[in-house]
Amino acid sequence: MSTAVTSRATGSGVAPQRLVLNKLRKIYASRGRESFEAVKSIDLEIAPGELIALLGPSGCGKTTTLRMIAGLETVTSGEILIGERSVGDLPPGKRNVGVGFESYALYPPLTVRENLAYGLRARKVADADARVDEIAKRLDMTELLDQRPAGLSSGQKQRVALARALIRKPPVLLLDEPLGHLDASARQRVRRELKLLQREFGYTTIVVTHDQLEALSLADRMAVMDAGVIQQFGTPDEVFDDPANRFVAEFVGEPAINMFAGEVVRADGGLAVRVGDGVLETAAVDARLGDTVMVGLRPQDTQVLGDDATGGLGGAVINFEDLLEFGQASVRVRGVEQPLLVQTPPEVDWRPGDTVRFGARPDRVHLFDSRSGERIR
Numbered sequence: 001m002s003t004a005v006t007s008r009a010t011g012s013g014v015a016p017q018r019l020v021l022n023k024l025r026k027i028y029a030s031r032g033r034e035s036f037e038a039v040k041s042i043d044l045e046i047a048p049g050e051l052i053a054l055l056g057p058s059g060c061g062k063t064t065t066l067r068m069i070a071g072l073e074t075v076t077s078g079e080i081l082i083g084e085r086s087v088g089d090l091p092p093g094k095r096n097v098g099v100g101f102e103s104y105a106l107y108p109p110l111t112v113r114e115n116l117a118y119g120l121r122a123r124k125v126a127d128a129d130a131r132v133d134e135i136a137k138r139l140d141m142t143e144l145l146d147q148r149p150a151g152l153s154s155g156q157k158q159r160v161a162l163a164r165a166l167i168r169k170p171p172v173l174l175l176d177e178p179l180g181h182l183d184a185s186a187r188q189r190v191r192r193e194l195k196l197l198q199r200e201f202g203y204t205t206i207v208v209t210h211d212q213l214e215a216l217s218l219a220d221r222m223a224v225m226d227a228g229v230i231q232q233f234g235t236p237d238e239v240f241d242d243p244a245n246r247f248v249a250e251f252v253g254e255p256a257i258n259m260f261a262g263e264v265v266r267a268d269g270g271l272a273v274r275v276g277d278g279v280l281e282t283a284a285v286d287a288r289l290g291d292t293v294m295v296g297l298r299p300q301d302t303q304v305l306g307d308d309a310t311g312g313l314g315g316a317v318i319n320f321e322d323l324l325e326f327g328q329a330s331v332r333v334r335g336v337e338q339p340l341l342v343q344t345p346p347e348v349d350w351r352p353g354d355t356v357r358f359g360a361r362p363d364r365v366h367l368f369d370s371r372s373g374e375r376i377r
């Protein structure tokens with residue numbers, strides 16, 4: 001897979017640094033309980049100034065990975081490099097990493113302004129006050145500066161935590177669900193500002209999130225994680241259009257990809273899958289004739305076919321929603337247990353009970369091994 005990501009030079013801040021994880025592993029050994037491998041030897045290379053999203057279901061090891069990079073959790077084995085320097089043996093304060101974690105408490109006796117300025121003053125930064133004012137303005141929180149943490153809502157606390165991470169202009173920035181507590185409109189605004197600040201200052205950034213939209217809108221590349229393993233690392237388009245395995249195909253994408261069984265058969269130009277009495281051509285070449293495979297077809301990739309078409313899948317419409325820019329239909333297809341979701345162009349107006357046909361471009365018909373879930377290319 002080609003992932004050309006160029007490093008970004010910035011005029012106004014830190015020198016961007018690459019961040020490399022080499023076979024990073026974490027086993028939690030709890031007394032009286034079996035040990036648990038939360039992170040299973042992951043490799044990741046993040047370009048200087050790049051923003052990546054670490055995306056995955058709850059418990060997959062995202063937070064553990066961030067905490068190891070920050071030095072808040074011990075590493076069982078493996079290596080963490082910032083620039084050329086291995087930082088695994090350095091205490092958190094010496095790693096030059098900014099963290100915005102929910103659990104990272106603010107100092108209760110200090111005002112928000114004092115909380116933000118604290119680290120800067122300790123490092124004798126001359127323009128600490130000006131920096132506080134600037135970041136507060138950018139994150140739309142000037143009115144919070146004179147308050148104390150106890151009086152803040154969870155969304156406000158989150159903004160302060162984000163500001164505190166950003167204000168130091170660290171070469172590496174780690175953010176764990178940084179926008180989780182914000183309401184919808186604040187979330188959009190802060191997300192936009194976060195991205196602008198990140199571009200401006202060139203922090204090499206990892207944002208942990210379980211929100212796909214957040215990952216898609218923020219990230220240069222996404223690392224999709226499950227069960228302690230990075231399942232795929234690529235641009236949002238690569239991950240969406242070319243999923244490495246069934247987990248990634250099903251985890252990424254809204255609405256979810258259609259997944260159903262089909263039999264590999266020969267088609268005019270190559271291979272196809274037979275599903276009931278329908279046939280979908282595929283660009284995959286490594287499937288064995290006669291095998292049953294799982295077929296992944298995104299609703300967005302379906303193409304409506306005319307009544308006289310021979311290929312494709314046929315079925316009966318169960319439900320149709322007109323969403324203005326496109327329509328969305330649930331279609332009962334012969335040979336498939338669950339209804340399939342089909343996205344239709346705006347001019348299509350289907351009714352429940354209509355008999356319809358649809359297909360897809362062969363390169364959009366993804367095949368997966370029915371046992372391992374690995375992609376068949």
Ligand SMILES: Nc1ncnc2c1ncn2[C@@H]1O[C@H](COP(=O)(O)OP(=O)(O)OP(=O)(O)O)[C@@H](O)[C@H]1O
Binds near residue numbers: 030062
């Ligand atoms: N201190 C610990 N001792 C034992 N197991 C732990 C410890 N911390 C985390 N785990 C386990 O390690 C796994 C990974 O946890 P982690 O918090 O890294 O996941 P996550 O992907 O960040 O999930 P979430 O989105 O819910 O925060 C989970 O199964 C969790 O129960």
